[in-house]
Amino acid sequence: MKPMQREGVGVVCPNRYDWKRLEQFATAIFVRAGVSTRDAETVARSLVHADLRGVHSHGLARMPVYVERISAGLIDVSKAPVILRKAGATAVVDGMNHLGAVVGEAALQTAIEIAGKNGTAIVGVRCSNHFGACSYYAEQAIQKGMILFVMSNAPQTMAPTGGIRPFFGSNPIAAGIPAGSAPPFLLDMATTVAARGKIALARKKGEAIPKGWAIDERGRDTTDPAEALRGALLPIGGAKGYGIAMFVDILCGLLAGAGYGPGVHSLYDNDEHPQNVGHFF
The missing domain is CATH 3.30.1370.60 (Malate/L-lactate/L-sulpholactate dehydrogenase, NADPH binding domain)
Structure with missing residues (x-):
């Protein structure tokens, strides 16, 4: 199997979109991946919900890895809970x-x-x-x-x-x-x-993260998102x-x-x- 989609791959841009059309687009993608229409609509709503709240780390940026895991057989969309x-x-x-x-x-x-x-x-x-x-x-x-x-x-x-x-x-x-x-x-x-998704988006945009968010692999405080992703996040x-x-x-x-x-x-x-x-x- 090929590696899963990396974090923060969603395109970050200042454009504005009709959120209903985004839901429809995401639904169509999941249906193409083998998800039933009803379930595809549920997942699409949840992702667009996060984007509408400004929590882009949990929004449509997650769609590629969901689809990859379905395709790889790591998520089973054939059986209902x-x-x-x-x-x-x-x-x-x-x-x-x-x-x-x-x-x-x-x-x-x-x-x-x-x-x-x-x-x-x-x-x-x-x-x-x-x-x-x-x-x-x-x-x-x-x-x-x-x-x-x-x-x-x-x-x-x-x-x-x-x-x-x-x-x-x-x-x-x-x-x-x-x-x-x-x-x-x-x-x-x-x-x-x-x-973690916020740190991944900071890496994607080439931005530093605030001090106190994470440590590197040696336990040192870091503002480098790449080092943070290799290290660990800190608890509130x-x-x-x-x-x-x-x-x-x-x-x-x-x-x-x-x-x-x-x-x-x-x-x-x-x-x-x-x-x-x-x-x-």
Whole structure:
């Protein structure tokens, strides 16, 4: 197999586009790759959602590697996610190694259905892939008048406090809370100081990154994005961010039955194994 598409390959330019046409374009690309029209529309919406929020590291720049992993057989778009268990206010969803946004959408709808009956829901997800920006799911819950707390683990990028080598991912967390006629509360954040995708985009544009974002392979602070990508990202708030990342990994990996720590495989630098990402709704 040829190597996966490198990070940050999306074209960065000041042009403006009709976002609906971008969704249609992305949908057509995924359909050509063998994805059903309904699932292709879901993934396209999630990517354009991130671009509309200005989070280009999680937007259409991710489309090439998604398509490459489908073509390489590392993402299976032939099997729909399934609910392994449902009891009371809890459920476990097996993503069947489908595209992450499709898996995330299935888990979200399961959580909304359960919460509608029980007042609350806890849904763990295993065997998934990169599922885009967490805010994509939080906004949908807000539109239903529900509070959503959603998180995901991710491939190794963060060095534990005092360490040099990566162990945890950027392990994002989001919270969405409706507020009636007022704007909702919506938090979507990585547990690293910056997402790896932002560093990859800085490298693509030939820009330096701020001090304190990352360290190089020898553990030295660096502003060179290439050195940072070979090294490790730093957690927010030092040991506090490291602890939150571990907490996310416990819920999304260990509790959900997904990969955790080194068991979550890279989206870009692994052409042999499915990612086995875990989520928690």
